[in-house]
Amino acid sequence: MVETFNNLMLGFSVALQPQILVYAFIGCVIGTLVGMMPGLGPLAGISLLLPATFGLNPIIAIVLLAGVYYGAMYGGSTTSILMRIPGEAASVMTCVDGYAMTLNGRAGPALAIAAIGSFVAGTVGVVGLMLLAPTLAAFALRFGPPEYTALLLMGLFILAYMSGGSMLKTLAMAVFGLLLGMIGIDVMSGYTRFSFDVVELGDGVGIVPVAVGLFGVSEILLSAGGTAAPQVQQPKMRDLIPSRDELMLSVGPIARGSLLGFMIGIIPGSAHIISSFVSYGIERRISRHPERFGNGAIEGVAGPESANNSAATGAFVPMMALGIPTSPVTAVMIAAIMVHGVLPGPMLIQQQPELFWGFVASMYVGNVVLLILNLPMVGLFVNLLRIPYAYLYPCILCFCILGTYSVSNSVADVWILLAMGGVGYVLRKFGFDLAPVALGLVLAPMLELSLRQSLAMSAGDYGIFLHRPIATTMLGLCAVLFLFSLKPLLFKGKDWRSEVGLEGDKG
Amino acid sequence: MLLALALYVGWENRVYPVGTLQEPGPGYLPLLLAVFLGAMGILIAFWGIRSAPLATMKWSEATRAVVILAACAAATFALERLGYRLTMVVLLVFFLGVLERRRPVPVVLVSLGFSLASFYVIGDLLHVPLPRSPWGF
Numbered sequence: 001m002v003e004t005f006n007n008l009m010l011g012f013s014v015a016l017q018p019q020i021l022v023y024a025f026i027g028c029v030i031g032t033l034v035g036m037m038p039g040l041g042p043l044a045g046i047s048l049l050l051p052a053t054f055g056l057n058p059i060i061a062i063v064l065l066a067g068v069y070y071g072a073m074y075g076g077s078t079t080s081i082l083m084r085i086p087g088e089a090a091s092v093m094t095c096v097d098g099y100a101m102t103l104n105g106r107a108g109p110a111l112a113i114a115a116i117g118s119f120v121a122g123t124v125g126v127v128g129l130m131l132l133a134p135t136l137a138a139f140a141l142r143f144g145p146p147e148y149t150a151l152l153l154m155g156l157f158i159l160a161y162m163s164g165g166s167m168l169k170t171l172a173m174a175v176f177g178l179l180l181g182m183i184g185i186d187v188m189s190g191y192t193r194f195s196f197d198v199v200e201l202g203d204g205v206g207i208v209p210v211a212v213g214l215f216g217v218s219e220i221l222l223s224a225g226g227t228a229a230p231q232v233q234q235p236k237m238r239d240l241i242p243s244r245d246e247l248m249l250s251v252g253p254i255a256r257g258s259l260l261g262f263m264i265g266i267i268p269g270s271a272h273i274i275s276s277f278v279s280y281g282i283e284r285r286i287s288r289h290p291e292r293f294g295n296g297a298i299e300g301v302a303g304p305e306s307a308n309n310s311a312a313t314g315a316f317v318p319m320m321a322l323g324i325p326t327s328p329v330t331a332v333m334i335a336a337i338m339v340h341g342v343l344p345g346p347m348l349i350q351q352q353p354e355l356f357w358g359f360v361a362s363m364y365v366g367n368v369v370l371l372i373l374n375l376p377m378v379g380l381f382v383n384l385l386r387i388p389y390a391y392l393y394p395c396i397l398c399f400c401i402l403g404t405y406s407v408s409n410s411v412a413d414v415w416i417l418l419a420m421g422g423v424g425y426v427l428r429k430f431g432f433d434l435a436p437v438a439l440g441l442v443l444a445p446m447l448e449l450s451l452r453q454s455l456a457m458s459a460g461d462y463g464i465f466l467h468r469p470i471a472t473t474m475l476g477l478c479a480v481l482f483l484f485s486l487k488p489l490l491f492k493g494k495d496w497r498s499e500v501g502l503e504g505d506k507g
Numbered sequence: 508m509l510l511a512l513a514l515y516v517g518w519e520n521r522v523y524p525v526g527t528l529q530e531p532g533p534g535y536l537p538l539l540l541a542v543f544l545g546a547m548g549i550l551i552a553f554w555g556i557r558s559a560p561l562a563t564m565k566w567s568e569a570t571r572a573v574v575i576l577a578a579c580a581a582a583t584f585a586l587e588r589l590g591y592r593l594t595m596v597v598l599l600v601f602f603l604g605v606l607e608r609r610r611p612v613p614v615v616l617v618s619l620g621f622s623l624a625s626f627y628v629i630g631d632l633l634h635v636p637l638p639r640s641p642w643g644f
Contacts, residue, residue, distance in 0.1 A: 052633050168554070172509055172547035179516055179540050186533040191523055193533060194516075217579075221572035390609060394602035395621055397579060398595050402625060405586065406635045414583045422576055429564065448536050460529020 004130065011357030015365050020063055023056070024362050027064040028369045031071020035091075036079050036381060037392065042072035042312075043329050043438075044216035047208045048403035050336050058340035059355050063362040065333050066316075070122060070363070073309045074370050077114040078378060081301070082107055091308070092273075093280040097293060097300030104296045108239030109246050113298055114305040115374045117254040121306035122367040124258040125265065125313025129320070130360050132266075133349065136321035140346040145453035146464050150474035152447045155324065157478040158267050159436055169432050177440020178447065180205050187445070188452055200412035207335050209404045209413040210441055211328050213420025214434045216400050220393050221425040240375055242298070250302035253283050257306030264307070265314020267326065279307035313363065320344055320356060324446070328438035335442075509548030516541040574606065590640030591630070595622035 014020065034045030045068050053061035076091035081098035094114065101110040143151070160170040183194045184204030195201040242250070257279045264275040283303040284293045293300050318326050323345030325331035334344055342348070342355065349356045374381075404417045424434055458464035465471050516537060526532025582598040589597070599618035603609045630637040 051635050052629070055634060166551070166554075168547055168551050172544060172551060175540050175544045175547065176509075176512070179512075179537065179544065182537045182540070189524075189533045191533040193523060193537065194519060221575060222568065390607040391603065391613075391617060394599050394607075395617070397575070397602070398598060398621060398625070401579065401582065401586075402591070402595075402629060402637075406629060406637070409636055411583060411587055414586065415580075418576060418579050418583060421579075425572055429566070451536070452531055455529065455531065460527070462528075 004134070007353060007357045008130065008361060010354060011359070011361030012364075014059060014354050014358030015063070015361035020060060020358070020362060021365065023060045023064045024067050024366050025369055027067020028071040028074075028366055028373055031068035031073075032075035032078075032370070032373060032381060034068060035072030035075025035077075037396070041076075041215055041219075042069045043211050043332065044219075044400070045072055046329060046332050046336075047212045047216070048399055050208060050332065051403060051406035053336055054339060058337050058342045059358050061340060062333065062337050062355070062359050063366075065336055066359065066363060067366050067369075069329055069333070070309060070312050070366060071370060073312050074115065074118050074374050075381070076308075077118070077301075077305050078111065078374075078381060081110045081114060091276070091305075093276045093304040094301055096280070097295075097297045100294065100296035101298070101301065106246075106296065109242035109298070110301050111378055112240040112242050112375060113246065113250050113302050115371055117250065117257065117302045117306035118309040118374075119367050119371040120254050121258040121261055121310035122313060122370070123364065125262050125310040126360060126363045126367070128262045128310075129313055129316050129363070133317050133321040133356070136317060137346040137349045140322050143346075143470070144468075145450040145457060146468050146471040147474070148450040149447065149454050150465060150471040150478075151322070151324065152443050152450065154474040154478050155326065156436070156440065156443065157481045159326075159439060161481045161484065166431075170436050173427070173432050173434065174436035174440045177437035177442075178444040179440075180210065180437070181441045181444020182448070187449060198412060200410050204445075205416060205441060206407060206413060207328075207331050207438065207442055208407045209416040210420050211332055211438045212400050212404055213417040214424035214437060215328070217397065217417060217421025218424030218428055218434070220397055221421060222428060223389075223393075240378075246298045249298050253279070253299040253303035254306045256282065257303040258310045261307035261310030262314040265311030266317050273308070275307035275311035276304035279303040316359075320348060320359075321346065323348070325439065325442050328435055331438055331442040509551065510545050513541045513545030513548060516544070571606070575602075578602065578606075587638045588641075590642075590644065591637040592622045592626050592644060593640050595625070 015024070030049065031042065031045065034042065046065050049065065049068060053064055056064070077094050077098065080091040080094040082102055084095045084099035098110045098114070101107060156171075156174045160167045160174060181204070183201055185192050185202055192202050257275075260279055260282070261275040264278065280293075280300060280303060283297075283299045284290050287293065287297070287299060289297075312329075315327050315330050318324050319330040319334060323334070323343065325334050337344060342352065400417060401414055404413050405411065407413060427434060454464055455462070465475055520534050520537045520541065523534030523537070524532035525534040525538055578598060578601050582594050585594045585597070596618045599621060600614055603614040603617060604611065626637060629635045
């Protein structure tokens, strides 16, 4: 505990440097704006900002990008509450009761509770990250290639199981992502695969054009028809103070949402989205007056908003401790810090403590910045929403092209961006979840390398996965999850996902 | 769709050595994934029989989406030929003036403002090399 405290002090000595404070602030502001704009989620925001971090040192780069990530979590709630437009997917549940509170004239308290819940949850998440990541990293030092193979497979299966909708579709998308990851030079044999004589494809397909195309461009293609400037309520500072009853009702949901969100955040998948759905479902279920939900229950704002912020922080645990992304956002962030020669994983915390602990401390600072930023300045931020979408989306598209081109100054990347935008549009029309594609793309080289290393270690004996307890346990969990996913296909009945509000279509 | 993709990957993969089960080659995992994707495609199609028919899906925004993608493709083609600023001005004029039918003055202001400001911030301040036109701007 003393060691953790000393490390945290080291982190604060880094995070409180004026330069880092400024970048944390900039990241939070950009994140808040990105979170508020429909069509620009945290992933697209981080991807677009990525080239701008190349000239920065790795600590500043990760502090800036992390600020964008959790800033977007905050920002998404504002549009959900005031306009019933979720700025990003994790805020969908906030729309239900948040907007109902706005209609009831309680927009201010809804915004305040969302900000307070986000602050508490963000802080809980950082404490969890601080305590859990070093322990997990120490444990992960025991991992060899078979354990990594099993871990990566388990991640994909958990992602498929936790995602809303059909597990078959999600697994298919994960495989599609893995196949995209096969493009380029095979590191073990030197073969260039699926490059179609395009020199740029020899290095493989980058995460940025794929992520921005799938999530940014496809969203614009789906929603470009809407052009009217929306009506926006602009709450004043004095309207923000919640009543005593509202505060009391929010304490439990914030506490539960924070813990639940953090636990779900560690699990692979679109954790921040799932956590808000699960939190809403739990709050409605344990409420003495479930009929209030949907009509402006403050618990329906406090729980999901806390959960999605805590989950956003929880996602950093496997990223930092294992070097494995559990969501497209952390995949892009890993790419961002690898550009600087920093390799996230078990050795990072030991070898570069100032980076890890500086990052942790900067998140404490970022949470305070966001609380200060979000409450008094909400009236200012909502002005952005008055820009007609007809003006907004062409600029966002140009930003997508600019950001993608800037990563490696390659037009080939922009072609990939557009192709992925088109593919993403069609796949979303057919109800496919796109997060596994981005995740599969990043995990493919790791999975292939660790699988082939495992077989090289065992002279081709697949029994190596069954003789090592950690790998066996993880593969066993994969099998169990796959069997669970078949259950609703074969037998009628609802599974837990449909009960908490996630889509339950199985087909 | 998924089955077709799986078959295509399997076909393209034939030139890479698959190796053996004990010693996989560069074509091993792509083939395995193609088989898995094909199987998923068949299962999804099988259970999809119960879902709503394809004809009931609404594609009202599809034409606009195709036009937007085509315009972006033309801009990508022109990016290194005409330079960043000129390409973005033309692209934004097309989106705002032709597709969205906005008034000329805001169209010109937004198009010029966005392309010049973004070039200044990304290209000049952050030193990201953005393409210039043959005429030097």
